């Protein structure tokens with residue numbers, strides 16, 4: 001294990017909160033062990049996979065500093081303790097970020113080039129890189145495919161809540177559109193892929209106890225699915241702008257995703273990346289599958305249009 005640079009004293013400035021994909025910053029820390037090389041900078045447009053809710057994967061791309069080029073294959077949130085040993089992300093045992101750790105964004109280095117030629121990490125003078133200016137270029141095509149999938153996941157959850165409202169026999173917390181929030185009550189896992197999101201819900205005892213009539217829902221799943229597809233595609237056609245708001249760009253501060261659906265402003269807490277306007281998504285197809293053994297509902301939302309360019313080519 002080799003650490004070059006100083007322990008960061010504050011969370012990385014996260015420019016993905018502004019939907020940036022290109023920026024400049026400074027290298028502050030290089031970490032190397034047998035399994036990985038991690039590069040930490042003072043600011044970055046690379047979106048990291050969240051530490052405790054791993055929905056949107058980390059960005060890929062290139063970071064250049066002087067004559068050195070780092071090929072980045074993944075980006076992750078990395079809690080670094082404010083004192084004591086600096087451990088790699090896979091050896092950190094806290095369950096969620098706390099105030100004894102600084103939350104940095106770690107770029108996972110796949111390969112290194114010096115003057116354009118393939119090199120190994122040991123060829124680099126790591127000391128001389130600390131404090132150097134770096135230029136960031138996020139893989140924009142990959143990011144765009146994650147943006148459309150992530151925004152679609154949020155629209156899907158509002159549509160799920162709307163079309164399952166009639167299956168609640170008790171009051172429960174509502175989403176910002178005013179519907180009972182099945183999504184927040186039952187979500188077990190959310191995964192974002194390029195042009196696709198996959199959300200898994202648990203319909204266990206506690207959900208039933210809180211008043212959700214799961215059997216009635218399962219008996220009507222075909223109708224719910226049809227209605228959700230109609231609703232989400234209609235919302236996309238409303239072409240509302242999407243914004244991401246928050247008080248600070250420090251990684252980990254609370255951010256809120258906002259848009260307008262049926263003339264009503266809606267919001268969800270979210271630190272991911274998104275389209276700037278719902279119309280960028282184009283048509284989507286949502287499928288619901290209930291597994292009675294697992295008592296789980298899996299919803300797959302597919303973005304049919306691969307990119308805005310593809311739509312233009314089709315005329």
Ligand SMILES: [Zn+2]
Nearest residue numbers: 150270271272
């Ligand atoms: Zn989100």
